[in-house]
Amino acid sequence: MLWAAAAVVALGFLIGVEVVARRYAGASGPITLQTRELILPPKPGPLYGGLALMMVVLTWRQRFIALGSAIAIDVVFVLGRWAAGVEVPEGQAFGNGALWVMLGCAVFAFVRRTGQERLLLLKGVGLGLLLVTGRKTGDAWLAITSQTRPTVLDPYVAMADHALGNPSWLVGRVVEASGSAGSLLLHFVYGELAVAAVVVALYQLRKVSAERRFPRHHLVRTFLLIGLLGPAFYMIFPVVGPVFAYGPGASGTGGVEWAVANLWPHTTPPVTLPHPVPYDGITPRNCMPSLHTAWATAIFIHTRKGPRTLRYAGTFWLVATLIATLGFGYHYGVDLVAGVVFALTTEMALRTFDRGWDRSGMRFVGWGTAVFSALLLSYRYLSMEMAEHRWVAGPLVLLALASVIYGYLRTTRKWASDVVPFPRQTRRPEAEAAAGPDAAPEAAPELV
Structure with a gap:
């Protein structure tokens, strides 16, 4: 059913x-x-x-x-x-x-x-x-x-991004200086995220044919749930990204004629009062949160129990995706923070459901949801304050991210240590009498 x-x-x-x-x-x-x-x-x-x-x-x-x-x-x-x-x-x-x-x-x-x-x-x-x-x-x-969504909220996100030091502008200059080889590699990683997910999923599902059943949890579930829930926030928080809002655009869409200013990646935007700005009817509003970051985070999580090669590949894909999303101007730094929080919360929600709504998992999902909501509200309504007090706002944003990562690790490690042995089975009195006094004791069952 x-x-x-x-x-x-x-x-x-x-x-x-x-x-x-x-x-x-x-x-x-x-x-x-x-x-x-x-x-x-x-x-x-x-x-x-x-x-x-x-x-x-x-x-x-x-x-x-x-x-x-x-x-x-x-x-x-x-x-x-x-x-x-x-x-x-x-x-x-x-x-x-x-x-x-x-x-x-x-x-x-x-x-x-x-x-x-x-x-x-x-x-x-x-x-x-x-x-x-x-x-x-x-x-x-x-x-x-x-x-x-004819208007976008990029000026708000750009102001909030001052709290993190405008990482898209910094990484954009680094990628630009790295030459065509580095750019091609990053484009491949960014564009073939689904291929990486399929490889990891095939490893996790490799025993389905022999066991005639699917494992309780695997990457495809997280991948699909992120893709189902994440785009809803595009409608709530429409953002096109720095290369479009503050640069020449990319892939033949957008363009400097729609940009707030032609600044990316060499000149960071000045601290000014943000407001919604109109944008074209072609460019997707798909930045907040960064689902590429969320999916890459899910891949990283699901490779942790694989062989060494798979673990290294998962780490590489996450790091390269973060560099690509920033270096090509597709996302702001605060998008990535929201994407990681969103991914960890989604992953934990699925694991909690599998465990029968475990209380510790539900607490983490509540905390992750609260942090994610607080981040988006701050980017929208406190962006100016975040830009003016970056030395306070930046550490607070990173502390919120760290609290979610710590909570995820703590909860999953607690679950790993919650190994309860079966009670030792004893013989009924009539079985003991039938066996006699010299019978060997019954072996205890193995622990799970």
């Missing part, structure tokens, strides 16, 4: 986003975008990543069949478009096959599987499709933010 309810809620949410995108943004929603990719060239996205997640429930023989079928279907589509003279944008040639195979497995589950085997296969298909559809939902939601 829980999985059925989740499926109904997810479908209702997708329909809602579809309606809102069409009505308020004049854009296609996630359902339309995903349906088109059954035939049309797919946009770059984690289609094969979704297929890889789905295949964790399959045997090795079934995996080879599924992957081979996806590649064969893609080859047919590529040859058909080539024969028809259809021009395909770069990077959009492959992916239809992965989507067809995932949908085919869903049909196969209903037609040829029953009971737990059907449920397991449908869970795998749902996991893969959620990753793919989540990307489409995000694209539709970003279009909604740009159309429904």
